[in-house]
Amino acid sequence: MFTYEDIFAMFLLVTAFLALHLKNVTHAVISFGAMFTALSVLYFSLGAPFAAIFQLVVAAGTIAVFFLAGEMLTPKNEKPQGFRSKALAVLVAVAFSVPSIVLNLETGTSTFAHDLTFRSALWEFRALDIAAQGVVILTLALGVAMVLKERKKEER
Amino acid sequence: MEYVILSLTLLMFGIYGLLTKRNLLKTLISIEMIAAAASMNFVVFASAVGNGLGQAFLMLALSVDTAITAIVIALVLMAYREQKILDIWDLSKLREK
Numbered sequence: 001m002f003t004y005e006d007i008f009a010m011f012l013l014v015t016a017f018l019a020l021h022l023k024n025v026t027h028a029v030i031s032f033g034a035m036f037t038a039l040s041v042l043y044f045s046l047g048a049p050f051a052a053i054f055q056l057v058v059a060a061g062t063i064a065v066f067f068l069a070g071e072m073l074t075p076k077n078e079k080p081q082g083f084r085s086k087a088l089a090v091l092v093a094v095a096f097s098v099p100s101i102v103l104n105l106e107t108g109t110s111t112f113a114h115d116l117t118f119r120s121a122l123w124e125f126r127a128l129d130i131a132a133q134g135v136v137i138l139t140l141a142l143g144v145a146m147v148l149k150e151r152k153k154e155e156r
Numbered sequence: 157m158e159y160v161i162l163s164l165t166l167l168m169f170g171i172y173g174l175l176t177k178r179n180l181l182k183t184l185i186s187i188e189m190i191a192a193a194a195s196m197n198f199v200v201f202a203s204a205v206g207n208g209l210g211q212a213f214l215m216l217a218l219s220v221d222t223a224i225t226a227i228v229i230a231l232v233l234m235a236y237r238e239q240k241i242l243d244i245w246d247l248s249k250l251r252e253k
Contacts, residue, residue, distance in 0.1 A: 005157050013165055016189055020173040025181050032185055039192060046159070046203040051211040058218050062188070062225055069229050070181055073236055096169075100162035118208030126212050133219050140223055 002101075005045050010097040012038035017093035023081045025070035033063040050118050159200040167193035178243050180232045184225065191221045 012035055019032040036059030043052035122130065166189055173186030195217050202210020235241045239249060 003157065009157060009162050012162070013169070016166055016169050019185055019189075020169060020177060020182060025179065028182065028185065032188070035189075036192070039196065042159070042162075042196075043199050046199055048199045048203060048211050048214075050208075051199050051214045054215050054218060058222050062222055065226065065229055066181070066185070069233060072233070073181060073242055096165050097162075100158050100165055103158050103161055105158055105160060116207035116209055118211050121208040121212040122215070125209060126216060129216050133216060137219070137223060140226070 005042065006101045008038045008041045008045075009100055010094060012042065013097040013100075014090055014093040017089055017096070018086070021089040022086070024078060025074045026067065029063060029066045029070045032066065033059065036063065159196065163193045163196040163200065166196070178245060180235070180242055180244055180247075183244055184228055184232065187228075188221070188225065191217070195221075 015031045015035040015038060019028045019035060022028040022031060036055065040052045040056040040059065043049075043055055170186045170189035170193060173182060173189065177183055177186060195214050198210040198213045198217065200210075202208065202213075235247065235250070239246075241247060241249065
């Protein structure tokens with residue numbers, strides 16, 4: 001019988017394939033958002049709650065931007081896509097999800113295993129990376145602010 | 157359930173989209189899919205050995221990925237606004253100007 005993880009894995013691949021297959025960009029972006037949600041649930045089931053929440057939060061922002069861009073860039077007189085084409089895409093994606101559900105790779109036991117909490121991993125091992133990323137994101141924000149200011153000056 | 161095969165399939169979808177789609181936003185979605193497949197492996201392998209380093213790597217990778225996405229979407233919008241370009245092959249027009 002299927003577990004809920006199997007169902008979400010199938011849902012992940014179906015929505016991923018639909019995100020590529022759907023002609024309407026707005027619909028594709030909605031499907032892409034559903035893919036991120038399924039991915040987040042799978043992270044949670046893997047015992048990674050911080051990753052799941054972070055993925056969901058980041059995905060929400062990304063999808064909002066994608067949605068706006070998709071809405072702006074979709075032509076209004078677009079031909080609608082047939083139901084048969086969409087159904088075929090779903091079937092193909094379901095077929096592709098079968099190996100991940102059915103197969104089971106023997107990975108053996110790891111000798112690397114040790115208890116390292118998320119907090120210590122983040123602050124003891126990757127503290128410099130986090131500081132560097134903060135600088136990068138701050139620079140990005142400052143860059144955007146400066147570009148907007150320049151544009152306002154030009155408009156005047 | 158085998159997560160490695162799942163991430164491999166997702167990677168395959170991303171590469172398929174990258175090779176076949178010409179719409180700039182679809183290309184970006186394909187790149188995001190490849191990034192998601194790669195990030196998934198961090199969590200999968202970290203949960204296999206039972207430590208939190210994979211989650212920390214995922215957070216760092218996602219932050220960089222989101223910043224890159226924001227920049228690329230801005231470039232796509234600018235290309236559309238200036239040249240009405242949405243097709244990736246038409247981007248070569250920008251070089252001629």
